[in-house]
Structures are given as C-alpha cells and as structure tokens.
Amino acid sequence: MPKTSARLLSLLSLLQARRDWPGAVLAERLDVSPRTVRRDVDRLRELGYPIVAVKGPDGGYRLDAGTRLPPLLFDDEQAVALAVALGIATTTGAGIEEAAARALQTVRQVMPARLRHRVDTLRVTAVEPAGGRPRPQADPRVLMAVGDAVRAREVLRFDYAAASGTGAAGPEPAPPRRAEPHHLVTRGGRWYLVAWDLDRGDWRTFRVDRIAPRVPTGPRFAPRELPGGEVTAFVAGRFRGSSDGPGDWPCRGEVILDLPASEVSPFVGDGVVAELGPRRCRLTIGAWSWPALAATIGRFDADVEVVGPGELRDAFARLARRFARAAAE
Incomplete structure (x- = not known):
C-alpha cells in the first residue's frame, strides 16, 4: 500500500481527472479498501478540497467547485507541463502575457528545487516571423464572453470592426451582428469564432479581436450541425477557400519528384506523399492558384515530372518563361 501522502496525491489526481468516481473503483485503482478511501477523502476535505459524496447504487465522490482555491498538488510531469504552457502563452494570441508571467512566477516559487531547476533550464522565446506584422491580440474578456455564449448556447450580439479596425463604413453605425456561436478556435496565433450568422443565413468565421460583444446575449438556440461535422476540417476548408467549410484546395495537382519520400513528407502540410523507390516519390498537393502550386x-x-492536370503543366511553363527572362536580365 502506498504511503498516506502519496496515496492522497494519487486520489486527488483521480478526482481531478473526471467528474464522478464510484467508491469501489477508487478503492481498486488505489489498491486500498473502501474504508481507507473514505478516510482519505476526509483528509482532503480538511485540506480544503470540496469533495462531495455522490448518492446512488454505486455511491462515489466528486471534486466539486469550491468558494476558495485549495492547495494544488501536481506530480513532476504536470508541474513542468504547466510551466512550459505558461511560458509559451505569448504565442496564443489571447493577450494574457502579463497574467501568464505572474502565474509562472507563482508556480515556480512553490516548486521543489529539482523541478525549479528543470523549469529554469527550459527557456522559451516566442519569435515573430521575419518582417511579419504583429498579430492582433484577442481581449481575454472578449474570449470569456464569447466562450460563455458558446457554452450556454445563447445567440451572441456583437459589433464587428472592419478589417482596418476603424469600424463599419458609412454615415450610420452598422447594426449589431447576430450569430449562433458554436466553436472558439485558434489558428496561426489568432482566435476565431465559428458561428451560424442569423442575418446572412450561413456559416461564418469571425476574428475574435474584431468582436465587441453586446449585453445581454440573445435567446438560447438548438445547435445546428456543422458542415462535415468536424470543426477542424471545417475551419481548414474555409481557409482553403471552400464556401461550405470542408473542401479541397481550388487547385490540386500530382507530380513525381526525384527525392526520397522521407525528405518531402515533413514539408507538404496536408499533401500526400507516396514512396516510389529509394530516390523517387509521388506528391499530391494543393494551393490557391496553379502558379502558386507550381512554385510550391x-x-x-x-x-x-507532372502527372496532372494540364493546368499545372501550363503553370510550370509560364514560370519557366518568367524565370528565364529574369535570368537573362
């Protein structure tokens, strides 16, 4: 049987992992008797953890939300993972850099020396692409408001700034947008809301840094089925130019490269690479336009060797003539 302190940590970790735990299952996982589980639960309650008993045929326990934050216990891997996550918070686009830095310092102060040393040796620096413009940060308060509307399934009313950030054009202020919010997603350091636009009768993706929620929210709604049923594929399709979400690139071609598949695969994104031999592979890949695909x-x-289609072969010819003129100048 594990020592009491180690067993309490294991019990707390299990209670945090899911909502309800039957007492018998906890006893089996901890290799102790149900009576010992009851005693350990009482010890955690004394430490401030709001654990409630779940009634029913099986009985059990639940780590409930409390009015104050009790002491948190992390194993080594959890502590290091938390510190790393806080360290790279600047890449999230959520505007929480200062809060993350304070949280990281708080966590670091209570870490054992061995973990503090491991975290201190893991220095993470977020670097913007060379020449790139700083990405707009989403206001954490807006993220919380949008997230609340998603969770409550309430119509979101909001003002939506123009791409220039100056608001809608025209002599009169634009009326607020109305949408059924379905998912918050992050892509490339920006936050987006996937929602059904009630005024336009279609699915839309909205930049969260351009959203200004209005209060109160609208009525509750029954969620619609997202095209394709999967938010990741839907958002990827929208950024490829597909109007209905999931979809392929407007231009997709197939070629044979005189390179090993292992050297090509890491750089093709959602392209497909098939090995044809030690030094040859077949690549199927897409892009916005045929010249862009040929350049890629x-x-x-x-x-x-171009397998097809003809548009890709023509694009290679146009680029060849263009590059030849550039080389001759």
Whole structure:
C-alpha cells in the first residue's frame, strides 16, 4: 500500500481527472479498501478540497467547485507541463502575457528545487516571423464572453470592426451582428469564432479581436450541425477557400519528384506523399492558384515530372518563361 501522502496525491489526481468516481473503483485503482478511501477523502476535505459524496447504487465522490482555491498538488510531469504552457502563452494570441508571467512566477516559487531547476533550464522565446506584422491580440474578456455564449448556447450580439479596425463604413453605425456561436478556435496565433450568422443565413468565421460583444446575449438556440461535422476540417476548408467549410484546395495537382519520400513528407502540410523507390516519390498537393502550386513544388529543388492536370503543366511553363527572362536580365 502506498504511503498516506502519496496515496492522497494519487486520489486527488483521480478526482481531478473526471467528474464522478464510484467508491469501489477508487478503492481498486488505489489498491486500498473502501474504508481507507473514505478516510482519505476526509483528509482532503480538511485540506480544503470540496469533495462531495455522490448518492446512488454505486455511491462515489466528486471534486466539486469550491468558494476558495485549495492547495494544488501536481506530480513532476504536470508541474513542468504547466510551466512550459505558461511560458509559451505569448504565442496564443489571447493577450494574457502579463497574467501568464505572474502565474509562472507563482508556480515556480512553490516548486521543489529539482523541478525549479528543470523549469529554469527550459527557456522559451516566442519569435515573430521575419518582417511579419504583429498579430492582433484577442481581449481575454472578449474570449470569456464569447466562450460563455458558446457554452450556454445563447445567440451572441456583437459589433464587428472592419478589417482596418476603424469600424463599419458609412454615415450610420452598422447594426449589431447576430450569430449562433458554436466553436472558439485558434489558428496561426489568432482566435476565431465559428458561428451560424442569423442575418446572412450561413456559416461564418469571425476574428475574435474584431468582436465587441453586446449585453445581454440573445435567446438560447438548438445547435445546428456543422458542415462535415468536424470543426477542424471545417475551419481548414474555409481557409482553403471552400464556401461550405470542408473542401479541397481550388487547385490540386500530382507530380513525381526525384527525392526520397522521407525528405518531402515533413514539408507538404496536408499533401500526400507516396514512396516510389529509394530516390523517387509521388506528391499530391494543393494551393490557391496553379502558379502558386507550381512554385510550391519547385521549392523542393529536384527534377519534376507532372502527372496532372494540364493546368499545372501550363503553370510550370509560364514560370519557366518568367524565370528565364529574369535570368537573362
């Protein structure tokens, strides 16, 4: 049987992992008797953890929300993971850098020396792409308000700034947008709301940094089925230019490269690579336009055989003439 302190940590970790735990299952997982589980639960309550008994045929326990934050216990891996997550908070686009830095310092102060040393050696610096413009930060309060509307399934009323950030054009202020919010997603350091636009009768993705929620929210709604049923595929399709969410790139072609598949695969995103031999592979990949697709393939610096379609072959010809003129000047 584990020592009491170790067993309490294990019990707390289990209670945090899911909502309800039957007492018999906890006893089996901890390799103790149900009576010992009851005693350990009482010890955790004395430490300030709001654990409630769950009535029913099986009985059990639940770590409930309390009025104050009790002492938190983390194992080594959890503590290091928390510190790393706080350290890279600047890349989230959520505007929480200062709060994350304070939280990291608080966590670090209560860490054992061995963990503090491991965290201190893990220095993380967020670097913006060279020449890139700083990404707009989403206000944490707006994220919370939008997230609340998503969870409560309430119509969100909001003002939506123009791309320039100056608001809607025209002599009169634009009326507030109305949408059924379904998912909050983050992509490339920006936050987006996936929602059904009630005024336009279609699915939309809204930049959260341009949203100004209005109070109160609208009525509750029954959620609609997202096209394709999967938010990741829907958002990826929208950014490829598909109007109905999930979809392919407007231009997709197939070529054979004189390179090993292992050297091509890490750089093709959602492209498909098939090995044809030690030094040859088949690549199927998409892009916004045929010249962009030809240029994407050309960056592999290898001999290329175009399988199809003809538009891709024509794009290679146009680029070849353009590059030849550039080389002659």
